[in-house]
Amino acid sequence: MTNKITTNGPAIILVNTQMGENIGMAARAMLNCGLSDLRLVAPRDGWPSETAQSTSSGALSVIEGARLYNTVAEAIADCSFVIGATARDRDMMKPVLSPETAAHAIHVADTAKGSPTSALVFGPERAGLTNEDVTCCDAVLTIPLNPDYSSLNIAQAVLLVAYQWYRHSNQSPANTDFIDRLAVTDKDTASKEEIESLLAHVEKALDDTGFFKTPQQRPTMLNNLRNAFQRMRMTVQETHTFHGLIKSLHGKEWKK
């Protein structure tokens, strides 16, 4: 299975990774985000790895294209901008970047250099990168998370920063109109239970009055109605008004 890579981005370098699963899942996260340059520094269980293949969920192009190195220095030799992932503060006077700023920095560095020559380096599962490995880096990546629970799997760390990198080159519209409408929503916005209760009332009234000509059209029409009602973002008061309206049209009290 070959997957077309849409963009050229930073190399992902995994150092002394212990578990093949983590390499496989990192490859998957890379391909999700259009990255293809995987470099492995002395993976614990050797290479190639069946576990990495089977956990890559079809991202075989990345797994099969992975290059193997003995040291971090060899793996980054052709790079000119290198970021090392580290959860701990290393006190090395290096800029500390979030995934967002790391993605931005990689774009800026690659644009300035004229070609992609950046890399993100991730250490082994428990210990992380050695101080010596970190000294080879221009900056460190620290993912800002809940300070009481910040442990993150390697593949998840790769995903977060690769996603930010991908988004940097593939912006989508920001739905500002929709969000602006949410901002003016009243505190009194109806809960989903209140909306469902109104829909149940509508449904009952429509059934009573023979609105659905065939049983086949019923689910589709109800889905369309539900979509339209959700889009209204009614207040609780408005649901009451609608209950009154349906009661009035139908000529009957409604009981759940």
Place this chain on the structure above:
Amino acid sequence: MTNKITTNGPAIILVNTQMGENIGMAARAMLNCGLSDLRLVAPRDGWPSETAQSTSSGALSVIEGARLYNTVAEAIADCSFVIGATARDRDMMKPVLSPETAAHAIHVADTAKGSPTSALVFGPERAGLTNEDVTCCDAVLTIPLNPDYSSLNIAQAVLLVAYQWYRHSNQSPANTDFIDRLAVTDKDTASKEEIESLLAHVEKALDDTGFFKTPQQRPTMLNNLRNAFQRMRMTVQETHTFHGLIKSLHGKEWKK
């Protein structure tokens, strides 16, 4: 093990999830991002789940606090803003949000409502949410990824959107100074191999001249030097200049 939850955010609702691992890993991703309100709609293998516990990597507070429901409607009854994750286009006239805009929309909706009453709904592994489930939502979440390889594990989808939500309330500085410096980097920026070659020259010359008074201080001092050299972001020309400078000071030619 209890973990303090730092913030109050959207509920994460997992519908008919097949694999306990995915619930466990989603719980971990939630706690990473300060979320705690996990709701499960009819998980395939029942609840509680030992697999979910063991794969949650210590996010037990989320697993143990999870609430169980029979239907999506019940799970979202107390919510007033609901986003359904869907990879496929549903053609339902609902706003399509990216993780970033979904996070923004949740913040805006919760602020307007005065309390957190939002939810993100994720369907089962293969099929995703049913059209009927999607009709209950105000908007849909679609994660923009490599169009040729966009399949994402549930826990990874939860992580991407939860991370965006967390970042919305915990912004960190953007390192603009550092990035501005990258922008003016010359195309001629040295590769890491050229920097290492210079460092090897420096190291040899310092060894020759008895710079390191004790063997203990050697690695630390070399790390400090390497950090300083990385920070300079030299051009290739500058590495040549430095090689010349060291040769001149040392009075000897250098051979690798």
